[in-house]
Amino acid sequence: MSEPNLKDINELITTEFAKTVEMFGLTPSEARLFAILYLEGEPMTLDEMGEALGKSKTSMSTGIRSLLELNLVERVWKKGERKDLYRADENLYKKFMNAFIHKWMDATNRQKHSLEQIETVLSQNGSNLPGAADPKEVNDLNARLKDMIAFHQLLETAFKKIKPANSVSIDQKLNS
Amino acid sequence: MSEPNLKDINELITTEFAKTVEMFGLTPSEARLFAILYLEGEPMTLDEMGEALGKSKTSMSTGIRSLLELNLVERVWKKGERKDLYRADENLYKKFMNAFIHKWMDATNRQKHSLEQIETVLSQNGSNLPGAADPKEVNDLNARLKDMIAFHQLLETAFKKIKPANSVSIDQKLNS
């Protein structure tokens, strides 16, 4: 292999880091945009991002909006600069985890509640349900429901375990 | 709202549960297939799944393969049955977590190693890199790399925290 140049190395890092970011549910495009932004360190304009990724400014605009909604990126103000500037926040790790843990916990909780509500309906309307050929069918369904709810409960507990706020601060870990 | 029938309730449960499953990176189709399968409880054939979801058998075949590869579903043998039977495993929760925790940990580890390798290259080829306008540029890049590697380390630690203690064993299967 010939001598690596800086461009190639940046490319490699971006690709690897983007893979990790994708694990959190971001699309490849969003992940790559975030990786570029984080690797750059300095706040970037839409034009710079488009240049770096070889895509249109429109595409960058929508991409950035997604990242903003996820709180993974923030808009930055700079004196004398007309263009919008965005950067991957300094406090990256905590912010990153927080964004997704919370998102997942909220979703899990919401779905758990839905299931519990269904469980209530099912137990109230008890046996006189139209479409139930067999009381056993209702029983089985109830059992499954309970299992699902328990599953959601376990998920919540698991998420809680890795939620930064509960554990030792990430900054402290970094300095250990 | 008029009296709910069993069909509607099943529909609701499936939809809610599928949402949760989607959080783990499954496509909506895969998630729904899994939800149907789990809710049914009994092993199902491809035809039954297709019927339940209103999709072709071909589609079910590919969908089931995905779930099999994720170890979320297993093939079941039944005496006198020619068709393949699949079911969402009894030991669902543990299996589910295991599948994804391992997958994520492996991926994280792989990407961390890649970054560490890049870090090595960067420190060896030190300052004489073509394309580097500024030695500060290389320093900054190095700092970012270290941050990314630390991030991956933290992710690994977090995953480890929620990993079920023991992986799925034959004994568990036998006693289920």
Next chain:
DNA sequence: TTTTTCGTACAGTTTAAACTGAACAAACTT
């Protein structure tokens, strides 16, 4: 004021994913 520079909305296009039906091989039934 007019002109330029931004960011975004929108319509249209390109690209990728999901899905289907026909065809086929393997296994089973008769």
Next chain:
DNA sequence: AAGTTTGTTCAGTTTAAACTGTACGAAAAA
């Protein structure tokens, strides 16, 4: 043996996502 049944491969289609360029409003510059 011939005829079914079953799962999967493959080619083609449908559907959804990503992306682009034009157009336009808002804000800054001239």
